[in-house]
Amino acid sequence: MASRLTDLDLLATFLEIYRGGSLTSAASRRGLTQPAVSGQLAKLEKELGAPLFVRGSRGVTPTPRADELARRVGTHLDQLKTALDPVSALEGTVRLGGAAEFMTTRGMPAFTPLTQRGLRLEITLGLAGDLLNGLKAGQLDLVLSSVRPGAGLTATPFTDEEFLLVGPPMLARTVDQRLLARNPARALEHLPLVAYSDELPIIRRYWRSEFGERPKNATAVIVPDLRAVLAAVIAGAGVSALPRYLAEPALAAGSVEQLHHPEIPPLNTLYVVTRGTTTPATDVVAEHLRSRDWGAL
Template sequence: MAEKLTDLDLLVTFLEIYRGGSITAAATRRGLTQPAVSGQLAKLEKELGAPLFVRGSRGVTATPRAEELARRVGPHLDQLRSALDPAPAVEGTVRIGGAAEFMTARGLPALTPLTRCGLRFEITLGLANDLLDALRSGRLDVVLSAVRPGPGFTATPLTDEEFLLVGPPLLARTVDQALLRDDPARALEHLPLVAYSDELPIIRRYWRSEFGKRPKNAVAVVVPDLRAVLAAVIAGAGVSALPRYLAEPALTAGSVELLHQPEVPPLNTLYLVTRGTPAPAVLAVAEHLVERDWGVL
């Protein structure tokens, strides 16, 4: 029995590291020292016979084995936590809008524990401006928006998305590294782009932030889903700027490579947006999401 409890403790620590992207943050949340958390991780990796994280300057990066383990054990540990420390029952339906990629990868897993407290969710996927219009007209209760809304809304910063410029290994080999240091936009302008839309919103933001100019690159593929953008990049169609939470597994696997390393990573704030006086169920959802440790996005 003692060994089973120890195994469970290791998995709880693993999940804190995975979700927070940091051994230090996991130690704080678990009330343990950093060496103790590192020791638990080392023991779990030894039991599994595989590394779970790659350590870096900004924390740790999950390996494919860690991604698989988190998918398998995460929901069960969340259920166990809910059973041992149940939240007050809140009834009602909350209509939430968000980007398909973020909601699929992070939003829906974050909301799932609330379904066991009596809440029901209706999810609308789409672009931020369309979702904010739906919130304004009363068709949505909450929007998770990558665009800061104008007057008439209440916007609470939720987390920051970090964007990475990535490309397939074969295209990465064509970049002149000396020119990349001196004039990165010129060094990269021969690379075709894979974009989310014809307006190149994420790519233009990256170029403007890091290079101070618009991209001159040809556009090879336009597809309105960042997961499909990543798939096209992996297949060799071109390069793109993507949120870290989407690009990280492919970087770890070697399917894509980092093309540019900025001194300060470009960030975009994600907001939790409501309007008017939210109902109790909406307030419960907002509090749950704002207090969550989102880790590295």
């Protein structure tokens, strides 16, 4: 019996690391020290005979084995927690909008504890502008937005995305490192770009923030999904600026390299956006987003 309880304890710690993206957030939520969380994770990985996370300077990234384990045990552990704490049950439906890339990689795992307590979510994926218009029109209750909205909506910051300039190793080797130190925009000018849209929103922001000018590079690929942007970069089509949470697994695998290392990484704030009077269920989701430790994004 004690062994089974220990296994449940290890799995509960694993699930907090998986959903929070860091050992620090898991330690806080589990009421443990970080060394204790590290020890539990190491024990579980030893029992399974496989690593569950790739350690990075800004947090951890799940391996495919971790994704599989989370799918298998997450629902059962959440249901067990709810059964032991029935007052935590939730009711209602929240119509929530967000970017496909963030929602599929970080958002959905973060919402699982709420759905397991009885909350129902209707998710709409799309661009920030379209989602904010849907919120104004009453079609959505809450939006996770990378754009701060205008008057009529309430926006609260909940985390920051950090952008990295990455490219495939074969293109990284063509960059003159001495010129990069003196004039980075000029050193990178020959590299083709892979962008989200013709306006180069993320790339243009990176160039202006770090180099004080617009990019003069030719554009090789336009694809409106950051996951597809990363796939094109890995394949060798060009370089791009991407959120750390998307790029870090490829960096750890050596599929891409970071081309530029700014002293202060460029950030983009993400907002929880609501309108007018909110429902108790919407308030629960908003507070869950604001209070969560999102780890490295």
